[in-house]
Amino acid sequence: MSNYDVQYIREQFPSIKKKLAGLPVAYLDGPGGTQVPKRVIDKITEYLIETNANEGGAFETSVKTDKIMEEARIICSEFLGCKAHEVAFGSSSTTNSFMLAFALMKDILPGDEIIVTDLDHLCNRSPWIQLQDAGAIIKSVRVNVEEMKLDFDDYKSKLSPRTRLVALNYASNAVGTITDVKKYIELAHEVGAITVVDAVHYAAHKPIDVKEINTDILICSPYKFFGPHLGVVYIRDSLFDKLKTIKVDADDLLEVPHKFQTGTPCFENIYGTAEAIKFIADAGEMFDHDGDKKSESQLTLREKIITGMNIFDEYEERLAFYLRSQLYKMPKIKIYGPQEGSERTSTVSFTIDKINSDIVAKHLGSKGIYAWAGHFYAKTLVNEVLNLQKDGGLIRVGVSPYNTMQEIDRLLEEVSILTAVPLPGA
Ligand SMILES: Cc1ncc(COP(=O)(O)O)c(C=O)c1O
Structure with a gap:
């Protein structure tokens, strides 16, 4: 306690x-x-007063902006349990999902199958449903209303060797149900499908470990966990490398993770997001009095984040x-x-x-x-x-x-x- x-x-x-x-x-x-929190608001203001510049320049504010972006990516990767270059930013999770759908559409063949769910927010349905335009067949997993859970048997019956993508949520923003996404992902991978987990609601309540659940893509939005309005996406690096993102023809933006970026990012909100995650970590450090744990100073940032999330959740x-x-x-x-x-x-x-x-x-x-x-x-x-x-x-x-x-x-x-x-x- x-x-x-x-x-x-x-x-x-x-x-x-x-x-x-x-x-x-x-x-x-x-x-x-x-x-x-005030400290997040202060960071956003501080960025706009002290550091406001585009990235990639030779002068002080631009160099600082590059550093802020690099550090924010590292902090977000600690929040998600992945590598820093597997993190990308966009204006919202819905925008990020549409960007991903545009990219993946290029590889969809007529008759390929996409699985979405009846439990999901439209953010994790509409972008994938539009893959119908490329000839995909859309299947939606039903909800067992008594248990207010996805029907796993229905999911299994919908999987096939033609399944190319499975999009499901980690937690329902309407009714709070948490889905055991790991078991869904395991079966999706058996048929060679890409998995997208919508963790927008989940990320506000429980710690995330993308490697543990083994998803290919995960989306979340910092404004649900004390940050500003922004979308953060994890893309497994092996997939990210191959992803045919929509791009302007600029050499510096063709590589991972910049290849997800269209235009100038919202630097101040990315800076604010890193601070929101630090706020969770600091709460973890402050309120963790579990005697069996390492002493506070020995905790890694990720351990502090997990502790903070668990304390808030409890x-x-x-x-x-x-x-x-x-x-x-x-x-x-x-x-x-x-x-x-x-x-x-x-x-x-x-x-x-x-x-x-x-x-x-x-x-x-x-x-x-x-x-x-x-x-x-x-x-x-x-x-x-x-x-x-x-x-x-x-x-x-x-x-x-x-x-x-x-x-x-x-x-x-x-x-x-x-x-x-x-x-x-x-
Ligand atoms: C579960 C879930 N998914 C996706 C979204 C959309 O997120 P965004 O507003 O960042 O597009 C929301 C927003 O409420 C949500 O609750």
Whole structure:
């Protein structure tokens, strides 16, 4: 058990002090994007004041920008468990997925098969589905709704010697389900398919080890883990070398990892991303009091990151478990997510019988409780599988390391008011 200090963590986030009509704001919208620590904001500002320049120049600010890019790549590689040259940046994970799809499309032959899933965000569906234009056949793995998990047997039945790519998520941003991606990847590789793991939701909650799960590609977005708006992608170097990325004809941009880059990168956000990862590592060092471990100074950056992620996750899960256990007791509430005891994130989604989820989110928002309603771009799951479109989709509450039990109680109080008296329009 760590000596986790949520008040200390809250002090690191300037936005936490925000009030709405005199009410403190409870940011339960983490799965849509977390708040940002001051040290990350400071680094972004510092870059723009002290170092602002394009890369590759002979003068001081440009040389520093090159160094910042190199260091950020190393720090991101420590976050992902890969080599620095296997890390590339783009404006968002969706943009990165489309870039990858453009590159891979060049090798698609009519009749090749692509597997996506009904659990995924559109970011990890739409780019691959468009490979139909090159003649690919798209198959989507179904969700077992009782368990709110991908149906592994259905996946196995969809694999074939023609499967060229399998795209699946590590954790669902709609219902929090964590998928055992390793076993999916193993089978995909047996038929020679490339694997793409969407870790955008997962990366906010659990440590990632791309070599352990053995994926070829993994995407994540730092704005979900205390950083700025950016997309980070891991591409296994043997694949990256061969990848036919769309490129301007410039010699300095033809090699790995620069061959993924189109135009000038957002240096300030890449710098801010490295700082967000250091924030996680520092929390790991600060709150780790496991006597069996090496002394703090001996921990590597990666060990500190893993410890930080695990400490945050343990704290978040305590709050999320409490939230779920209270919601289970309430009338008219239906929780959507994996069964208790299953691997999951601290994201809790539910509906209130006969109250449109949009109305619930608006009511919560008016009380300073920020939570989302809708399909969150996990549109296949929410609109088609769960058929919740007419009800405004799901109400999604995300627990982040800066949230408190009091905030969860405030949410529960408002939900209990809503379940007692339906609002007009319900
Ligand atoms: C699971 C998941 N995948 C992908 C995305 C898209 O990420 P980006 O906004 O960086 O394109 C999101 C964003 O919410 C997400 O939650």
